[in-house]
Amino acid sequence: MKKVYYLKTCSTCVRILKELNLPPEFILQDIKTEEITVKQLEEMKTLAGSYEALFSKRSKLYKEMDLKNQKLEERDYKHYILEHYTFLSRPVVIVDDTIFIGNSKTVVEAIKDVL
Numbered sequence: 374m375k376k377v378y379y380l381k382t383c384s385t386c387v388r389i390l391k392e393l394n395l396p397p398e399f400i401l402q403d404i405k406t407e408e409i410t411v412k413q414l415e416e417m418k419t420l421a422g423s424y425e426a427l428f429s430k431r432s433k434l435y436k437e438m439d440l441k442n443q444k445l446e447e448r449d450y451k452h453y454i455l456e457h458y459t460f461l462s463r464p465v466v467i468v469d470d471t472i473f474i475g476n477s478k479t480v481v482e483a484i485k486d487v488l
Contacts, residue, residue: 375399378409378417379464385476386464393466393484404458414454417465420472424450427474429462 377395379386381403390401402409418424428450434457435441443449453460466473466484473484 374467374469376467377401377464378404378413378461380405380458383463389464389476389481392481393488395488404461404463408458409455409461411455414451417467417472418451420467420470421474423447424454427462427465428454429460431462432459434459 375396375398377390377399379390379401381387382405395401414424414427417427421427424447425445429435430441440453445453450460462475464476468484468487471487473480473487
């Protein structure tokens with residue numbers, strides 16, 4: 374599978390996609406207009422090892438809901454990601470059986486190496 378979960382309105386996601394110049398076989402899913410399904414999230418979790426690895430603690434809602442002061446468990450991370458797209462750390466790039474999460478320079482360089 375070659376897939377990218379991203380947000381079309383996120384300038385960082387758009388910049389990274391331009392920088393990567395992905396081949397046409399990649400499927401792009403704008404998570405705002407096409408919600409993540411339970412099956413998709415479970416597939417991502419299998420590759421990432423945990424829902425927490427996919428969870429964005431930089432989300433505006435994370436701060437607004439004061440989640441940092443709560444003890445979150447795996448089921449909570451799954452629930453919040455499915456509840457609102459901003460809780461997914463973006464972009465998520467899947468190349469075959471390898472998952473890349475987030476927008477750090479290291480992650481972007483690692484994606485380039487695989488491509």
